Amino acid sequence: MNEALGLWGIPLAMLGGMIRASTPYLFVSLGETLTERSGRVNLGLEGTLLLGAVSAYGVAFHSGSPWLGVLAAFGCGLGFGAVHAILCARPRVNHIAVGIALMLFGTGLAFYLGKPLVQPQAPNLPALGLGDWSDLPAVREALRVNPLFLVGVALAPALAWALRTTRLGLILRLTGESEDAALALGYSVQRVRLFATMLGGGLSGIGGAFLSLYYPGIWSEGLSSGQGLIAVSLVIFARWNPNHCLYASLIYGAAGSLGSALQSAGVAVSHHLLAATPAALTLLIMFITCSPDRPAQGAPRELSLGT
Amino acid sequence: MNVRAALAAPLPALSLLAVELGAVVASLIGFAIFLAFEGASPGRVFVDMVDGAFGSWFSVQNSLSRAAPLMLTALCTAVPARLGMIIIGNEAALLMGGLGAATCSMVLPPTAAPWLALTLMLSAGALAGACWIAISGLLRQQRGVHETISSLLLFYIGLSLFLHCVEGPLRDPASLNKPGTPPLPEAHMLSGIGGSDVHYGIVFGLIACAICYVLLEHTSFGFSVRVTGGNLKAARLMGLPVTQLCLLVCALGGAAAGVAGAIEVAAIHGSANRALYAGLGFSGVLVAFVARQHPLAIIPVAVLLGGIQASGGVLQRRHGLPDAAVEVFKGILFISVLAAETYVLPAMTWAERKRQALATPTPPPAAEELLLPAAPEPGDIVEGVP
Numbered sequence: 244m245n246e247a248l249g250l251w252g253i254p255l256a257m258l259g260g261m262i263r264a265s266t267p268y269l270f271v272s273l274g275e276t277l278t279e280r281s282g283r284v285n286l287g288l289e290g291t292l293l294l295g296a297v298s299a300y301g302v303a304f305h306s307g308s309p310w311l312g313v314l315a316a317f318g319c320g321l322g323f324g325a326v327h328a329i330l331c332a333r334p335r336v337n338h339i340a341v342g343i344a345l346m347l348f349g350t351g352l353a354f355y356l357g358k359p360l361v362q363p364q365a366p367n368l369p370a371l372g373l374g375d376w377s378d379l380p381a382v383r384e385a386l387r388v389n390p391l392f393l394v395g396v397a398l399a400p401a402l403a404w405a406l407r408t409t410r411l412g413l414i415l416r417l418t419g420e421s422e423d424a425a426l427a428l429g430y431s432v433q434r435v436r437l438f439a440t441m442l443g444g445g446l447s448g449i450g451g452a453f454l455s456l457y458y459p460g461i462w463s464e465g466l467s468s469g470q471g472l473i474a475v476s477l478v479i480f481a482r483w484n485p486n487h488c489l490y491a492s493l494i495y496g497a498a499g500s501l502g503s504a505l506q507s508a509g510v511a512v513s514h515h516l517l518a519a520t521p522a523a524l525t526l527l528i529m530f531i532t533c534s535p536d537r538p539a540q541g542a543p544r545e546l547s548l549g550t
Numbered sequence: 551m552n553v554r555a556a557l558a559a560p561l562p563a564l565s566l567l568a569v570e571l572g573a574v575v576a577s578l579i580g581f582a583i584f585l586a587f588e589g590a591s592p593g594r595v596f597v598d599m600v601d602g603a604f605g606s607w608f609s610v611q612n613s614l615s616r617a618a619p620l621m622l623t624a625l626c627t628a629v630p631a632r633l634g635m636i637i638i639g640n641e642a643a644l645l646m647g648g649l650g651a652a653t654c655s656m657v658l659p660p661t662a663a664p665w666l667a668l669t670l671m672l673s674a675g676a677l678a679g680a681c682w683i684a685i686s687g688l689l690r691q692q693r694g695v696h697e698t699i700s701s702l703l704l705f706y707i708g709l710s711l712f713l714h715c716v717e718g719p720l721r722d723p724a725s726l727n728k729p730g731t732p733p734l735p736e737a738h739m740l741s742g743i744g745g746s747d748v749h750y751g752i753v754f755g756l757i758a759c760a761i762c763y764v765l766l767e768h769t770s771f772g773f774s775v776r777v778t779g780g781n782l783k784a785a786r787l788m789g790l791p792v793t794q795l796c797l798l799v800c801a802l803g804g805a806a807a808g809v810a811g812a813i814e815v816a817a818i819h820g821s822a823n824r825a826l827y828a829g830l831g832f833s834g835v836l837v838a839f840v841a842r843q844h845p846l847a848i849i850p851v852a853v854l855l856g857g858i859q860a861s862g863g864v865l866q867r868r869h870g871l872p873d874a875a876v877e878v879f880k881g882i883l884f885i886s887v888l889a890a891e892t893y894v895l896p897a898m899t900w901a902e903r904k905r906q907a908l909a910t911p912t913p914p915p916a917a918e919e920l921l922l923p924a925a926p927e928p929g930d931i932v933e934g935v936p
Contacts, residue, residue, distance in 0.1 A: 286698070330885065333892035339636050339698055340839060340888050347832060348881025355874035468707045476699050513718055519710035522703045526689075529703075535694035 248395055252381055253508045259385030261493055262501020263458040267292065267450040267467075268492040270393040271474035273402055274446030276485055278324075279478055280406060281439035282419035282432075282545030283331060288447045288469030290349020297357040297450025300462040304365035310432045311458045312365070313391070316452035317445045323349060324444025328437040341343025346472075360462045368457045389457045391449065398446075399489040406485065415439055419543030447471060468518055476525045480532065482541040498524050565894075566842065572897075573840075573890035577883040584878060590869050602864030603857030611747040619644070619857030621755030622810035624833025624841065624848045625762055626683060627802035630697075631843040632766055633799045634779040635684060639701030640807045641831025642708030643679035647808025648815040649712055650678030652731040652822035653720065660735035667738045672754075672812045679808020680801035682708060689799030691793045697800075699744075709827060716822045730823025740817035749817035751810075756849065758806050763845040765802075775799055807831060829877075833859070836880055840887050855880070 262290075271288050278285045292320025295316035303312030323345065330341045371393075406412035418425040418435045427434050450470070455462050477495060481487035502517030582592035584757050603613050628639040654674035685704060689695040722732035740749050766772035778785040778795055785792055810830065815822050837855055841847035862876040 326885075330889055333889065335892050336888060339748075341885070342889055343638055343698075343835060344881065344884035347836065348878070348885060351874055351877025351881045355872055355878050358872040358874065411904075469702075472699070472702050476703065479699075512664075513714050515710045515714035515717065518706045522706035522710075525699060526695075526703045526707070529695045529700065530689065530693050533694045535690075535692065 250508065253504050254486055255381055255385050256504035256507050257497050257500055259387070260504055261496040262385075262388055264499040265492040265494070265496025266389065266392045266395055266453045266458075267470045268455065268474045268477060268495045269392075269399070269489060270450030271447045271471050272477045272481060272492055273398060273485055274320075274443035274450075275475050275478045276443075276481070276483055276488055277402065277415070277446070278436075278440050278443035279546055280419045280483055280543055281415050281436045282422070282543050283328070283436050283440060284338050284342065284475075284546065285324065285327050285345075285440055285443055286339055286417040286472070286475060287323065287327055287345030287349060287468065288444070288475055289469065290353070291320050291444050292349075292451040292454070292471035293353035293448040293467055294323060294349045294356075295320050295448030296455035296466055297353040297360065297451075297462060298448070299387035299452030300360055300365050300455040301356065303456055304360065304363055307366060309366050309368045312456055313368070313449060313452045316448035318448070318452075320444035320446065320448025321441045322444075323448075324441035325437065328433075331440075332433040332437070349466050353470070357423050357462050357464065360503075361464075364461070365456065365515040367460045370455075370457070389453065391457070395492075396489060397487045402485040416543070422545055447474075450474075469522060473521050473525050476529060479542075480525070480528050483543065484541065488534065495521050495524065553656060569894045570887070572894035573883070573886040576890065577879070577886040580882040580886065581877050581879045584882070585871075588871065595865065595869055595871075598864050598868050599858070599861040602861035603709070603753060603767035608747075609860060609908050612860040613853065613857040614748045615856070616653065616859045617749035617852040618749070618755045619814055619830045620809040620834055620852040620855055621752075621759055621848055622806045622813070622835050623831045624837035624852060625758055625834075625845065626807035626831070627686075627835050627838035628841065628843040628845060628848060629762055629766070629803040629806070630683075630687070630799045631774075631838065632779050633796060634782070635687070635690070635796070636698045637683060637701045637800065637803060638696060638698060638832075638835050639686065639705040639708070640803075640834045640875065641827070641829070642705040642712075642829045643682050643700075643804040643807035644811035644814070644834075645708055645712040645826060646678040646682045647675035647811030648819075648822045648826045649715055649720075649811070650674040650808065651815045652716070652734070655734050655816075656720070656732060656739045658738070660737060660853070662737065664737045668740060668816065671738060671816060672809055675808040675812025675815075676793045676805040679811065680805040683804025683807070684797050684801045687796045691796050698764075705831075712822075712827070713824065716824070720822070722821070725821070725823070728825075729818075730821040730825075733821045734816060738816060739820065740813060749813070750861070751813040751817055751839070754809060754813060755852070758809070759845045759848050762806070771795075771798075805832065810834075836884050839884065 271292060275285060275288060298319040299309075299312035299316035301312075302315035303309045304313070327341055327345055330336055331338050368389055368391065370389050372383060372386070372388040374383040374389050377383055377386075406416060414425070414430055414435055417428070418430065418432045422432050425435070451467070454466050454470070459466070473495065477491050478488065482489045498520045499522060502512065502514055505512055506514075578596070582596075585592045585595050602609055604610055623640045623644055625642055627637055630637045651671040651674055654668065654671045658670065667710065683701065686697045686701040686711065689700045690697045716731055717729040721729050722729045724732075740751065742749050743753070766775060774785070774790045775795055777788065778790060778792055782792065811826065814826055814830070819825055831857060837848055837851045841851040858876060862873045865871040865875050866873055
């Protein structure tokens with residue numbers, strides 16, 4: 244199919260792959276940005292992602308409506324976020340450890356619930372053919388865009404605006420910058436973080452729904468290759484700014500789709516090694532941008548991760 | 551963030567036991583509710599689980615064989631934790647260890663003396679695991695990269711590297727439907743103890759836990775590690791070589807997990823292949839947290855978790871539950887353990903706690919500065935140091 248395009252097929256396939264592969268990163272990183280701006284780290288989003296994926300798939304299969312599945316994934320994410328927030332609100336509890344526990348629990352629960360869902364095919368989310376004007380099938384294929392991607396693209400500036408200008412955004416940032424100031428102004432730090440963590444979990448759940456209902460569009464235990472966790476470190480790269488999350492997600496999506504793009508162009512590379520590209524890229528970026536001497540620029544003060 | 555509460559063990563032994571028992575009871579209740587939702591009878595499931603884990607000589611052997619790698623991988627989290635680091639990339643260290651051992655076996659002539667071959671293979675595994683986890687320590691010390699995240703990212707990289715090697719360059723052309731490295735010669739295999747199915751891995755696990763205990767609790771090295779874990783600035787003021795200590799504990803933990811991988815290859819799988827990636831590293835994280843990062847407490851917890859893993863087959867056969875049911879139980883157990891301290895301790899009487907507080911010195915203040923070195927907390931021990 245790429246013969247007419249020759250090597251131009253690679254950037255085109257990467258564009259399409261970028262749009263597809265970046266969506267889960269986008270949703271999880273936006274969610275985690277909200278959570279971290281409130282001063283808390285949720286490392287359990289990998290588990291939330293998988294749980295969202297399996298709940299979306301299950302609901303879509305049984306109800307026949309993929310959008311109900313997305314809603315279910317959102318609800319599951321809210322619930323899992325609430326579990327994290329409630330556990331972390333207790334004294335003497337370690338956020339990072341709770342995140343790890345929820346990551347393992349969410350993964351286990353998703354695998355358990357997903358056992359009967361490996362075989363059946365649930366209805367997938369529809370795609371918008373933005374490239375239908377073209378005669379080239381490769382162009383049309385690359386520009387088949389899922390509505391969730393567009394939602395995510397719109398959500399990033401909306402969240403940035405909300406954090407910057409709205410009252411709720413201000414309260415959220417306040418709890419992230421100084422617990423004492425938030426307390427002095429009469430806000431319940433734990434309640435703000437509860438909502439921020441729940442919303443973050445909900446968005447991650449939608450990211451999982453995208454995985455199981457659109458790309459790759461099936462449920463399997465190898466569905467997520469660490470997108471949830473990589474997105475958490477992506478937030479550090481994006482300096483806790485929702486707009487930057489969008490750009491960073493696109494870069495990661497492009498990196499993640501490099502392999503399939505090369506393969507479609509007939510370049511043989513080890514797919515195992517290519518699967519590690521996003522993780523390796525994250526580590527490289529963290530290596531370059533982190534510094535032991537100063538806290539990361541733009542990091543919420545109450546946050547103890549991105550330093 | 552109260553990191554110290556979860557990492558070190560500042561509570562007296564009796565409260566600790568109460569916390570742990572409370573957590574186990576809570577997780578059993580949680581799992582029972584889950585089972586009831588699934589339409590299984592919790593009581594019968596629990597009876598069968600105990601039966602499947604420790605009910606017969608066969609199941610005891612099975613549980614012990616599964617406990618051996620868990621002891622070693624748990625050390626990969628527990629040892630760095632005493633320095634205040636949360637390392638969770640144990641799985642990658644295990645895979646690297648298995649890869650190292652298999653590669654070493656390929657290089658050695660099949661006629662090499664068994665003790666020499668096994669020593670070299672286990673050493674290669676330990677070295678590979680140590681290097682892999684030491685990267686996290688190095689990244690943290692040199693660049694301030696958070697070790698939890700870097701170790702997890704390194705897990706994904708390590709997994710890809712492992713699969714690439716065993717199904718690519720190191721693949722045995724004869725292994726068709728189960729790609730992997732060439733099968734180990736008989737002389738390179740680790741045998742069972744006294745003709746039983748329990749392999750010598752359990753001995754290595756016990757010895758490693760004991761060594762780590764002595765090293766951490768009864769040597770000046772261990773004291774330095776604990777000082778650094780308790781208060782980083784105090785350690786720096788005392789002139790402790792923090793970077794070296796950090797690298798050493800990471801390497802030590804990684805070596806333990808690497809040995810686990812080497813043993814799995816030499817005693818169970820007979821070659822490095824995809825089957826080695828079975829979640830033993832992540833279960834090790836759970837064991838370390840349940841054991842509250844104490845090397846000796848790891849031993850019983852690993853046996854318990856090995857039993858839980860072994861009972862998964864019974865759940866499948868007798869109750870039709872998928873094997874992931876065990877994963878759910880482990881997740882509930884993990885969450886209960888983390889939450890237990892905060893719920894169980896207030897439930898203990900005030901007088902009891904006061905008596906224990908008098909009997910034991912108060913724990914040092916929280917070690918937030920480990921994760922946030924730039925921001926000193928008021929009330930730190932360092933404030934009193936001139």
